[in-house]
Amino acid sequence: MATEFSDPLDQIVDAPFDTALSERYLVYALSTITARSLPDVRDGLKPVHRRLLWAMRLLKLDPGQGYKKCARVVGDVIGKYHPHGDVSVYDAMVRLAQDFALRYPLVDGQGNFGNIDGDNAAAYRYTEARLTQVAIDLMAGLDEGTVDYRPTYNGEDEEPEVMPGLFPNLLANGASGIAVGMATNIPPHNAAELIDAAMLLIDQPAAEPAQLLQYVKGPDFPTGGIVIDSAASIAEAYAIGRGGFRVRSRWEKQDEGRGTWVAVVTEIPYGVQKSKLIEQIATLINDKKLPILADVRDESDEKIRLVLEPRSRTVEPEMLMESLFRLTDLESRISLNLNVLDANRTPRVMGLKEVLTSWLRHQIEVLIRRSQHRLAKIDDRVELLDGYLIAYLNLDRVIEIIRTEDEPKAVMMAEFGLTDRQTEAILNMRLRSLRKLEEMEIRKERDDLAKEREGLVALIESPARQRTRLKRDLGVLRERYGLETPLGARRTTIEEAAPAREIPLEAMIEREPITVIMSQRGWIRAMRGHIDLASADAVKFKEGDGPAFAFHAQTTDKILLAADTGRFYTLGGDKLPGGRGFGEPVRLMIDMEGDVGIVALVPASASDKLLVASSDGRGFIAATAEAVAETRKGKQLVNLRPGAKLKVVRAVPAEADYVAAIGDNRKLVVFPLNELPEMGRGQGVTIQKYRDGGLSDVIAFRFEEGLSWTMGGETGRTRTETDLTPWRVARGAAGRMPPTGFPRNNRFV
Known part of the structure; x- marks a missing residue:
């Protein structure tokens, strides 16, 4: 006879893939x-x-x-x-x-x-x-x-x-974990403070979260450190169960004699590995990103001791440490996300008060269940003791039944009304227990149990007694973990830090002189030192290329590059390629299109103000800080009209009081500098009017000193025109021909 086998394909359930996947993934997530x-x-x-x-x-x-x-x-x-x-x-x-x-x-x-x-x-x-x-x-x-x-x-x-x-482990030891779609991160706290806050909630269940913060000052990390957040920030984090804490290392200045000193770090933030922290600091030193720091040494044994040696005795200790707090894990942020499972095993984000309330509710339930368990034990024991007392009162008859009856258990249960447990206990008694003293002890034990039972019943029925008992138990626990004990003493200090000082750029970058050179094709480099720009052999370029911009600067300077689209880009002096070779294309460092022309390249430290002007004769004064961009995309400073391009960007000397502008038509105008507005961004105002052509050049100068320009030729003589009265007009005029000998290229410099 053939055996029938079921077709495996009959067990396949036809269901949409996304439904099957979501159901199974949900089970995994839960x-x-x-x-x-x-x-x-x-x-x-x-x-x-x-x-x-x-x-x-x-x-x-x-x-x-x-x-x-x-x-x-x-x-x-x-x-x-x-x-x-x-x-x-x-x-x-x-x-x-x-x-x-x-x-x-x-x-x-x-x-x-x-x-x-x-x-x-x-x-x-x-x-x-x-x-x-x-x-x-x-x-x-x-x-x-x-x-x-x-x-x-x-x-x-x-x-x-x-x-x-009874130990408040959730907040005392904290927890961290990543689930599916949610996570938790709970920093450790001081157990004594948590117990004090819990006692307040027992007495005042409606207490505000701010009242709890009178006891729970903030996290208490096993590695110590200093929490530098404000009280308002800490209160908000505990109120909603989400937030974070900034934790700094504890350090002290240690004098080394003869005016020298070192900074000694004795505690580091929670969760930071000391070896990686030292590696971070060493990398800063090797990369010269913090020149005011000379060396770091690990002199730790059982206790942490990191020695930070400054570059010189003149370095401010606070500046050194604030720089390290910004650049390394000597200061770290520890998040707070009180996402926990409640009594129904449902994930929820709770505030500090809700966490403590849930924990106290659990402890009340434990107290009641412990009392009920003890009550049942007492009832069981009292039942046996009552049986023993019946046996003592009828001792002769009990002995007679045991000696004469084949089934003494049933006879004793029927004659004395004993339960099965009582009868078994009597039959299992030792002979030595039949002495008179034993009877007295049984009566005393029963009286004690009855008194204890009365107290347990009152405890179970009275919420007020339960709260009193819980407070008493918490008080005993607090003595073990009190702030005065070695284990319970607070390790983390709560100190709001002053607003962070702006660390000067010189502290982050080693200040060195450089010569910035850019070619006509946009290749840029920074040669070490201030070289002689007049020397023909000093700078070399690729074949077919030549110099466009060259100036002296420092590695701490920000270099401003102005494109003819009116957009300004910022380059770090320390980030420029070295002077060996021909440099690198500047367009690799910024997001600038290849067909866009470069108008100017100036150090931001050259002047506090810039004079910017477009080819259609409009311009304004801009603060140098407004031109500094933070990203590769640059910053649009000058808005241009259709067909116009940015033509001139010049630093405004501190003593300048007049502006001179010349057009392609060789017409010159001179007017007061205060007639040009200072703007953060825009098109500006009309500097000079033209019938044909546009602006050729513009410069800010001191009127008393007049205008100077190079005559050219082998002598390189400079001519100065001090009497500019004929060209002094109001802003926006057409102007007149320049003085005799003015360069044919219509450029002031």
């Missing part, structure tokens, strides 16, 4: 959010951390016991509770033991667990661990019916859904 990346608001733990602590508890790795190999712990965790890779589980365990990563470590490690330089921990076969007192406080009450348990992934064991302990 798993990542709830079972991996986000901490629970009640105990501040992710599943892997909770399972690590649970496994170590079952291994009896208490603080008073000996250490056990981490491999044993990791093996139990991945074998019983957490079906993931051993590397990820061990990495999580290592972090719980690092005193520079956790404000209150939950694991006491023995061996190499990594360091603040970023070195990895030794393999788990070499390291050992046990729990800390903080972990014990976090798990206190697990045997008292305070939380629910759930089966492990294979159904063979069980694990707690949440830890019941």
Whole structure:
């Protein structure tokens, strides 16, 4: 007989691909959010951390016991509770033991667990661990019916859904994680401050978030440092659960004698690896991006000590450190994103008050469940004690029944009205327990239990008693983690920093003299030193090319390049190619079209003001700072009319009071400088009118000194015309022919 097989194709479900993909991705996303990346608001733990602590508890790795190999712990965790890779589980365990990563470590490690330089921990076969007192406080009450348990992934064991302990772990130790579509980042805080704020909420549930900040000053990082944000900024971050904190290194000036000094860094921002920080600073020194810093030395042992040596004794310590704060991770920003799982395992962003309120609600629930559990234990014990008392009151008859009856249990239950548990307990009593003293102890124990039961019932029924009891328990915990204890003392200082000073460019760039040269084809270079521009052999160009602009400057200068489109571009003096060879095309450094002409190349330090003019005879005065652009695209300074181009860009001397302009028609006008407006951007005003042609050149000068121009020829004689009265007119006039001997190229310079 032939066996019938089902067609595998019959099991294929025909569904749209996007629907199938979204359904499966949603399942993955929810798993990542709830079972991996986000901490629970009640105990501040992710599943892997909770399972690590649970496994170590079952291994009896208490603080008073000996250490056990981490491999044993990791093996139990991945074998019983957490079906993931051993590397990820061990990495999580290592972090719980690092005193520079956790404000209150939950694991006491023995061996190499990594360091603040970023070195990895030794393999788990070499390291050992046990729990800390903080972990014990976090798990206190697990045997008292305070939380629910759930089966492990294979159904063979069980694990707690949440830890019941009173330690405020979520905010005290913080957390970070990236889920699907969301993330969390919670910096560590001071446990004593959190307990004080929680006590305030117990007394005043409607307290404003600002009142809580009287106790919770800000984060308290294990590595110390200084939070420099304003109180308003910190308050806003805690109110909405989102924001950030700027953390600076702690440093001090140390005198070395004879006027010399060094800056010593003793604390660095949280999460910054010391080795990478030193590498950052060394790179600044090697690249000469901070000339006022000469050297950095790492003299750290168990405590951090970074020595920063200035270039000279005249350097201001504050300027040096502010420069380093800007350029390195000596100052870093630590974000706050209080995205956690609430009691219903729903991800939410909470403010400080909501987090503490949710945690207190959980602790009240734990307190009630612990009381109910104890109440059930008392009732069970009282039931047995009542049975014992009945046995003592009828001791002779009980002994007779036991000796004579084949089934004494049933006879005793029927005759004395005992329960099954009471009868079993009586039958299992030892003979030595039948003495009179034992009866007295039983009566005393029953009276004590009855009194305790009365108190527990009152506690369960009274929210006021619950709050009082919780405050008392928190007070005991605060004594252990108080600000006066070595573990609880605040490490991070909250100090609002003054507004950042503008660091001069000279502090960032080593100041050196250079000679900037640009050819007619737009090749630019910067030769070291101030060379003699008059020397023919000083500068060489490619065949068919020649000089266009040349001037002396400094590496700290910003070089302004003006295009005939009216757009200005900015080049850094320190970024220009060296003087070897012919330089590089300037168009590779800025976003300028190839057919656009270059009108001028001037250092921004040449003058505070620029005289700009277009070919149609319009112009204005512009502040040099307005021409400086921050991007490669440049900055449009002069708006041109159709057909016009930018013709002239000249620095305005500080003593200048007049303007001279000459057109293509060789007509010259001279008028006061104050007739030209100062503008940030625009077309400007008419400088000179023309019937034909346009503007040839314009210059600002001092009227008393007159106009000077080079006569040319072998002598290179310069002529000066001091009497300019015939050409002195109002702005916008047509003008008259220039003085005799004025250059035929119609250029003043």
